[in-house]
Amino acid sequence: xxxxxxxxxxxxxxxxxxxxxxxxxxxxxxxxxxxxxxxxxxxxxxxxxxxxxxxxxxxxxxxxxxxxxxxxxxxxxxxxxxxxxxxxxxxxxxxxxxxxxxxxxxxxxxxxxxxxxxxxxxxxxxxxxxxxxxxxxxxxxxxxxxxxxxxxxxxxxxxxxxxxxxxxxxxxxxxxxxxxxxxxxxxxxxxxx
Numbered sequence: 001x002x003x004x005x006x007x008x009x010x011x012x013x014x015x016x017x018x019x020x021x022x023x024x025x026x027x028x029x030x031x032x033x034x035x036x037x038x039x040x041x042x043x044x045x046x047x048x049x050x051x052x053x054x055x056x057x058x059x060x061x062x063x064x065x066x067x068x069x070x071x072x073x074x075x076x077x078x079x080x081x082x083x084x085x086x087x088x089x090x091x092x093x094x095x096x097x098x099x100x101x102x103x104x105x106x107x108x109x110x111x112x113x114x115x116x117x118x119x120x121x122x123x124x125x126x127x128x129x130x131x132x133x134x135x136x137x138x139x140x141x142x143x144x145x146x147x148x149x150x151x152x153x154x155x156x157x158x159x160x161x162x163x164x165x166x167x168x169x170x171x172x173x174x175x176x177x178x179x180x181x182x183x184x185x186x187x188x189x190x191x192x193x
Contacts, residue, residue, distance in 0.1 A: 001028070072148045076141035080134055087130030094123030 001010050004027055008019040015025040042048055098120035105113035 003027075072141070072145045076137050076145055079137035079141055083130045083133030083135075083137060085130070086133060087127050090123050090126030090128075090130060092123075093126060094120045097123055 001012050001024060002008070003010055003017040003020060003022050003024065005022040006017065006020040008017060010017055010019075010024060016022065017024055098117075101116040101119050105116040108116065
């Protein structure tokens with residue numbers, strides 16, 4: 001056996017390399033064990049396990065929502081409602097700050113009063129956040145609802161659309177004429193060579 005550390009040729013019955021002292025018994029066990037031949041598989045790792053658990057949690061959440069009747073349309077409407085509430089809070093905050101700071105600014109210096117009378121502008125932030133939520137619900141939420149409805153029309157199973165069914169020619173109205181009508185007469189009348 002060759003020592004993996006110093007490449008010295010050693011006999012098979014010794015446990016340690018006579019040159020460098022490497023543990024040859026451990027090397028033999030590692031080489032002979034069936035795990036040494038097994039290649040690394042990401043599917044058996046803790047990372048894959050973490051993603052499987054996250055996917056399972058998402059499936060459980062979706063199943064609970066389905067049982068409770070929370071559809072994507074309901075989620076979209078709730079998102080729009082949250083946007084309206086956020087915008088309303090922003091408007092209320094703007095009004096409150098304007099009135100409150102007008103009253104406070106009478107008792108301070110002119111420079112401080114200039115700043116305090118403009119603090120009501122801070123309420124514009126929740127107004128724009130609420131408008132963004134509403135816009136997202138109207139545009140993105142609508143697309144999600146459409147995709148979900150399209151997905152519900154798919155058959156159960158692999159999530160792929162169903163193949164077209166075979167044509168049923170019995171559904172057609174029979175015609176008194178045929179495409180091949182009188183073609184056999186031409187074949188019979190033609191010269192046979």
